[in-house]
Amino acid sequence: MTRAAxxxxxxxxxxxLLAASAxxxxxAQASDDPAWAITEDLxxxxxxxxxxxxxxxxxxxxxxxxxxxxxxxxxxxxxxRMPVWQRGEEAAWLTAPFLxxxxxxxxxxxxxxxxxxxIEAEIVYFESYDALAAAPDSAVKGKIVFVDNQMKAxxxxxxxxxxxxxxxxxxxxxxxxxxLAIVIRSIGTDSHRIAHAGVTNFADGVTPIPAAALSNxxxxxxxxxxxxxxxxxxxxxxLTPRRLEQQASxxxxxxxxxxxxxxxxxxxxxxxxxxxxGTGAIDDAAGCGIITAAAKHVMAAGQxxxxxxxxxxxxxxxxxxxxxxxxxxxxxxxHAAALESDFGxxxxxxxxxxxxxxxxxxTDRIAAALAPLGITRGKDPASGGTDIGALVAAGTPVIDLQxxxxxxxxxxxxxxxxxxxxxxxxxxxxxxxxxxxxxxxxNSSDSExx
Amino acid sequence: MTRAAxxxxxxxxxxxLLAASAxxxxxAQASDDPAWAITEDLxxxxxxxxxxxxxxxxxxxxxxxxxxxxxxxxxxxxxxRMPVWQRGEEAAWLTAPFLxxxxxxxxxxxxxxxxxxxIEAEIVYFESYDALAAAPDSAVKGKIVFVDNQMKAxxxxxxxxxxxxxxxxxxxxxxxxxxLAIVIRSIGTDSHRIAHAGVTNFADGVTPIPAAALSNxxxxxxxxxxxxxxxxxxxxxxLTPRRLEQQASxxxxxxxxxxxxxxxxxxxxxxxxxxxxGTGAIDDAAGCGIITAAAKHVMAAGQxxxxxxxxxxxxxxxxxxxxxxxxxxxxxxxHAAALESDFGxxxxxxxxxxxxxxxxxxTDRIAAALAPLGITRGKDPASGGTDIGALVAAGTPVIDLQxxxxxxxxxxxxxxxxxxxxxxxxxxxxxxxxxxxxxxxxNSSDSExx
Numbered sequence: 051m052t053r054a055a056x057x058x059x060x061x062x063x064x065x066x067l068l069a070a071s072a073x074x075x076x077x078a079q080a081s082d083d084p085a086w087a088i089t090e091d092l093x094x095x096x097x098x099x100x101x102x103x104x105x106x107x108x109x110x111x112x113x114x115x116x117x118x119x120x121x122x123x124x125x126x127x128x129x130x131r132m133p134v135w136q137r138g139e140e141a142a143w144l145t146a147p148f149l150x151x152x153x154x155x156x157x158x159x160x161x162x163x164x165x166x167x168x169i170e171a172e173i174v175y176f177e178s179y180d181a182l183a184a185a186p187d188s189a190v191k192g193k194i195v196f197v198d199n200q201m202k203a204x205x206x207x208x209x210x211x212x213x214x215x216x217x218x219x220x221x222x223x224x225x226x227x228x229x230l231a232i233v234i235r236s237i238g239t240d241s242h243r244i245a246h247a248g249v250t251n252f253a254d255g256v257t258p259i260p261a262a263a264l265s266n267x268x269x270x271x272x273x274x275x276x277x278x279x280x281x282x283x284x285x286x287x288x289l290t291p292r293r294l295e296q297q298a299s300x301x302x303x304x305x306x307x308x309x310x311x312x313x314x315x316x317x318x319x320x321x322x323x324x325x326x327x328g329t330g331a332i333d334d335a336a337g338c339g340i341i342t343a344a345a346k347h348v349m350a351a352g353q354x355x356x357x358x359x360x361x362x363x364x365x366x367x368x369x370x371x372x373x374x375x376x377x378x379x380x381x382x383x384x385h386a387a388a389l390e391s392d393f394g395x396x397x398x399x400x401x402x403x404x405x406x407x408x409x410x411x412x413t414d415r416i417a418a419a420l421a422p423l424g425i426t427r428g429k430d431p432a433s434g435g436t437d438i439g440a441l442v443a444a445g446t447p448v449i450d451l452q453x454x455x456x457x458x459x460x461x462x463x464x465x466x467x468x469x470x471x472x473x474x475x476x477x478x479x480x481x482x483x484x485x486x487x488x489x490x491x492x493n494s495s496d497s498e499x500x
Numbered sequence: 501m502t503r504a505a506x507x508x509x510x511x512x513x514x515x516x517l518l519a520a521s522a523x524x525x526x527x528a529q530a531s532d533d534p535a536w537a538i539t540e541d542l543x544x545x546x547x548x549x550x551x552x553x554x555x556x557x558x559x560x561x562x563x564x565x566x567x568x569x570x571x572x573x574x575x576x577x578x579x580x581r582m583p584v585w586q587r588g589e590e591a592a593w594l595t596a597p598f599l600x601x602x603x604x605x606x607x608x609x610x611x612x613x614x615x616x617x618x619i620e621a622e623i624v625y626f627e628s629y630d631a632l633a634a635a636p637d638s639a640v641k642g643k644i645v646f647v648d649n650q651m652k653a654x655x656x657x658x659x660x661x662x663x664x665x666x667x668x669x670x671x672x673x674x675x676x677x678x679x680l681a682i683v684i685r686s687i688g689t690d691s692h693r694i695a696h697a698g699v700t701n702f703a704d705g706v707t708p709i710p711a712a713a714l715s716n717x718x719x720x721x722x723x724x725x726x727x728x729x730x731x732x733x734x735x736x737x738x739l740t741p742r743r744l745e746q747q748a749s750x751x752x753x754x755x756x757x758x759x760x761x762x763x764x765x766x767x768x769x770x771x772x773x774x775x776x777x778g779t780g781a782i783d784d785a786a787g788c789g790i791i792t793a794a795a796k797h798v799m800a801a802g803q804x805x806x807x808x809x810x811x812x813x814x815x816x817x818x819x820x821x822x823x824x825x826x827x828x829x830x831x832x833x834x835h836a837a838a839l840e841s842d843f844g845x846x847x848x849x850x851x852x853x854x855x856x857x858x859x860x861x862x863t864d865r866i867a868a869a870l871a872p873l874g875i876t877r878g879k880d881p882a883s884g885g886t887d888i889g890a891l892v893a894a895g896t897p898v899i900d901l902q903x904x905x906x907x908x909x910x911x912x913x914x915x916x917x918x919x920x921x922x923x924x925x926x927x928x929x930x931x932x933x934x935x936x937x938x939x940x941x942x943n944s945s946d947s948e949x950x
Contacts, residue, residue: 094724097601108599149558151547151779154915242692243778243915267918271779274544274919328693329601329721465604465693468717469724 084120084346085339085481086474089395091116092338093329093469101323101365102134102297109322113302113338113362120346122304122360129300130375132365135159135249137326138290142233142262144275145170146284153272154265155233156327157289158217159249159368162258164231168288169194169260171230175276175283179215183223191228194285195220196235198273200266203239206400207393207455213237214248221250221261231260231287235269240460243267247325247463249368260289299323299364301372304342306349308357308492314386314500315357316491317446318345318484319373319437321366321392328467332458336395336472336480338362344484354492356386363437366392367463370436377440386499387447387491390435391484394461395472396454398425398483402432405447405499412490412498416449419486423479428452447499449491451483534570534796535789535931536924539845541566542788543779543919551773551815552584552747559772563752563788563812570796572754572810579750580825582815585609585699587776588740592683592712594725595620596734603722604715605683606777607739608667609699609818612708614681618738619644619710621680625726625733629665633673641678644735645670646685648723650716653689656850657843657905663687671700671711681710681737685719690910693717697775697913699818710739749773749814751822754792756799758807758942764836764950765807766941767896768795768934769823769887771816771842778917782908786922786930787841788812794934804942806836813887816842817913820886827890836949837897837941840885841934844911846904847926848875848933852882855897855949862940862948866899869936873929878902897949899941901933 092099092109099109110127117125142155174193176182182190182197197220201213216234224232236246245265252258264272275283302322308315320337324330345358363372387405401420403413417427432450434442442448454476461467491499542549542559549559560577567575592605624643626632632640632647647670651663666684674682686696695715702708714722725733752772758765770787774780795808813822837855851870853863867877882900884892892898904926911917941949 090724094721094728095598097599097721105599148545149547149555241918241920242694243918244693267916267920270920271544271547271918274540278544466717468693468721470691470717470720 083343083478083481085343085477088116088339088342089331089335089472089477090469092335093331097329098326099322099324099330100326101368101371102132102299106299106323106364110300110302110364113322117302117304120342121349123307124303124305126303127300128303128375128379129298130371131296132299132371134294134297135368136292136294138163138292139288140262141288143286144272144283145286147279147282148275151271153268154243154245155262156245156247157291158221158247158261158263160251160258161261161289161291163291164260164287164289166290168286169230170284170286173283173285175280179220182220185227187227190224192230194287195224195229195232196272197232198235198269200235201237201239201459203456203459205454205456206452207458210237210459217248217250217263221259222252222256225252225256225259229259233262233264233285233287236263236265238266238459238462238464241266242466244464244466247327260287262287262289299371301364301376302362304360306345306354306358308355309353310355313356313496314384315359316386316488317359317361317388317438317441318488319361319363319388319390319435321372321437322362323365323367325367325463325467327465329469331467331469331472332394332461333463333467334392336477337391339477340391340480340484343481344488347485348488348492351489356492358488358492361437366436370439373437373439381440381444385441385446386494387449388434388438388441389449389451390438391451391480392435392437393453393455394458395477395480396457397476397479398423398451399454400428400452401425402428402430402450402452404432405449409447409498412494416487416490419490420483423483425483449487451487453480533793533928533931535793535927538566538789538792539781539785539922539927540919542785543781547779548776549772549774549780550776551818551821552582552749556749556773556814560750560752560814563772567752567754570792571799573757574753574755576753577750578753578825578829579748580821581746582749582821584744584747585818586742586744588613588742589738590712591738593736594722594733595736597729597732598725601721603718604693604695605712606695606697607741608671608697608711608713610701610708611711611739611741613741614710614737614739616740618736619680620734620736623733623735625730629670632670635677637677640674642680644737645674645679645682646722647682648685648719650685651687651689651909653906653909655904655906656902657908660687660909667698667700667713671709672702672706675702675706675709679709683712683714683735683737686713686715688716688909688912688914691716692916694914694916697777710737712737712739749821751814751826752812754810756795756804756808758805759803760805763806763946764834765809766836766938767809767811767838767888767891768938769811769813769838769840769885771822771887772812773815773817775817775913775917777915779919781917781919781922782844782911783913783917784842786845786927790841790927790930790934793931794938797935798938798942801939806942808938808942811887816886820889823887823889831890831894835891835896836944837899838884838888838891839899839901840888841901842885842887843903843905844908845922845927845930846907847929848873848901849904850878850902851875852878852880852900852902854882855899859897859948862944866937866940869940870933873933875933899937901937903930
């Protein structure tokens with residue numbers, strides 16, 4: 051296809067771009083938009099979609115039906131099996147030094163269990179993950195560790211890595227030092243009585259201890275009590291999760307076949323599973339809506355040169371099992387580029403690239419197409435997300451359409467991850483950005499992207 | 501005391517007024533403020549304070565100790581007994597037409613019980629309380645009623661009366677029509693997965709049915725499902741509350757004795773009890789902090805002419821038992837004026853009066869003192885609150901220092917009613933407004949206020 055032909059096709063998106071910049075917010079209107087429709091329907095008809103559960107399986111069946119109905123080709127499930135951590139009863143009370151007060155708590159994925167009677171012990175306070183890591187075993191042994199560690203909001207989501215250590219590896223460190231259990235301040239930026247879930251991981255040979263997150267206001271309360279009576283706080287914790295071996299999970303894949311069978315495909319990823327407390331609207335129904343709407347729009351504009359492959363990955367939240375299974379099955383195939391949408395539904399504000407040098411004119415065309423949407427080019431290389439992580443690690447070129455994360459960690463992994471948090475106008479801007487990018491990518495030449 | 505002496509005394513508050521208008525927000529600073537200290541300490545050391553519970557009793561003991569330590573006179577508990585509705589287990593699931601989805605729910609005070617196994621039935625949707633009231637019994641009989649009814653935020657809190665009918669009397673109406681149970685959209689203006697509690701009342705001879713409120717996002721979900729499959733929705737509801745007869749409750753009273761024993765006192769009220777889901781920071785620890793700080797500041801400036809009586813009422817949330825008990829004990833005493841703080845901790849924006857005509861110069865002095873704090877005079881007569889309701893009904897003069905209620909119903913009666921929702925700068929503005937008003941009132945002449 052000539053440059054002129056591609057340019058002509060791109061003008062087909064002009065109306066879409068205009069609609070996005072106009073920023074209309076009528077949700078009724080939005081229901082005509084495939085991104086909104088996927089987000090609304092998946093969160094309403096399926097709701098929570100925990101990895102390896104019957105609900106995730108129902109979501110896969112729903113996804114296959116929806117993607118076929120939208121006209122995609124080669125729609126299929128690709129199954130795999132995985133171990134599952136299943137939430138049980140969860141509760142916590144500060145039992146001393148004041149009258150018992152119940153706290154809002156959520157167990158962390160891979161947490162150990164307290165037994166049906168719960169456990170009660172003295173709390174030991176640490177200001178940060180680093181303070182816990184530096185503490186002698188004697189300060190921790192037989193106690194319930196609390197890690198205070200207040201994440202602040204940032205547009206690029208930075209801070210999740212730093213503060214997230216309290217959750218990612220804090221429990222493992224506490225377990226190795228002999229702690230009875232651990233509670234952390236939620237890795238979240240809101241001030242509501244909702245606790246942020248997420249996985250933690252224990253090293254081989256380390257027995258998992260009970261591990262939970264408190265809501266921010268509950269953590270504040272614990273800190274105030276600690277400051278009044280350091281050393282006198284006690285916590286009762288009840289967590290009764292269980293582990294299931296080798297449960298069924300799977301990816302859902304769909305394609306827009308390209309006109310040139312020899313050309314390597316572009317892969318777009320999101321994840322179908324969600325944490326169980328909310329309905330997974332911003333994490334990640336909206337991501338699936340965005341990439342799928344973009345593919346649909348490009349398909350509607352005429353057959354692209356490259357095949358577009360959509361991956362609705364399974365089991366992202368608990369360790370990226372879907373992305374790994376995709377790589378195991380398809381990692382040896384050549385992919386022209388990989389993109390993932392998994393950071394909510396707020397507007398794209400920056401684009402980052404990690405493409406071969408030959409793609410310089412391509413990146414310039416994409417950056418020029420995105421500028422009218424208010425998207426500027428970043429200085430950092432793109433890095434992708436969990437579902438395409440193995441592909442990127444193996445050298446697949448990648449583009450990140452960075453979403454505004456200012457309020458993402460208010461909602462992330464909480465009961466509050468529901469449809470009302472998705473702004474239809476910003477969702478449309480995402481679709482416009484993805485459509486513009488995909489149209490250029492899917493029609494790029496082999497000299498630019500091999 | 502001469503007008504000049506009063507004027508001189510008032511200049512003592514100049515620094516306070518200035519501090520409030522400066523709007524410093526440092527919470528560390530705020531900890532020197534008695535209003536903040538009361539709010540923080542009560543919510544931290546006691547936490548939730550349900551009416552007629554051991555926790556409310558602990559709060560009374562705490563209050564007596566605190567008020568004595570602050571230098572008030574005649575600090576005492578005044579006991580009464582009352583029936584108590586005690587929350588049990590609470591859960592709800594949409595069981596059809598899709599895979600079961602758990603909803604965030606809270607039982608309404610005075611709700612009936614479902615039994616330990618819960619109940620499950622078809623849902624019937626009503627757009628509003630009026631639609632329910634107009635429905636024939638046959639539309640409701642044997643079903644679980646849902647009343648949609650989305651309250652919007654307003655600065656003056658208007659809308660609570662109109663939308664609140666869904667909670668106040670919706671369950672009674674549904675019960676009379678033969679409904680099996682009722683769930684309502686929370687009477688609240690937020691979009692979080694937190695349900696708003698509150699009492700409902702069944703008429704004599706009407707058997708209470710199970711009655712609960714859904715969070716706004718859960719109500720949205722129910723509505724979306726209803727629109728897709730009207731008539732096909734089923735709800736499983738579990739509510740196991742119980743009723744306790746004649747439990748101990750009480751008011752806490754403290755005074756600043758006036759220099760003129762013949763002068764009628766000014767009474768300032770707040771309530772000590774709170775709903776159980778949060779720690780009752782904005783409802784109404786802050787109110788107790790505000791009125792008490794104002795009395796303390798006026799006392800510190802020199803003995804006022806009139807006695808200032810502080811009423812920390814018990815059991816307001818469940819029917820104003822404390823206010824009624826106060827009226828039973830003291831209703832025959834003459835009160836110069838009554839004021840109540842029970843609408844959060846955001847700034848006072850308007851002042852309303854309902855005083856005798858003789859008080860015209862007094863109202864002008866108060867309005868002039870409040871204007872520098874950004875407070876304007878309203879057109880409506882003051883009406884007071886629940887704790888002084890019986891006094892006002894009996895003709896006691898009343899002044900309302902109206903607080904900004906724009907975000908009050910985001911938090912009201914939810915787990916989110918915690919200390920972090922109190923803005924120290926706005927709390928200080930409240931104290932300044934109350935102090936200025938009280939200084940004038942407590943030194944007013946008998947010719948102005950008999």
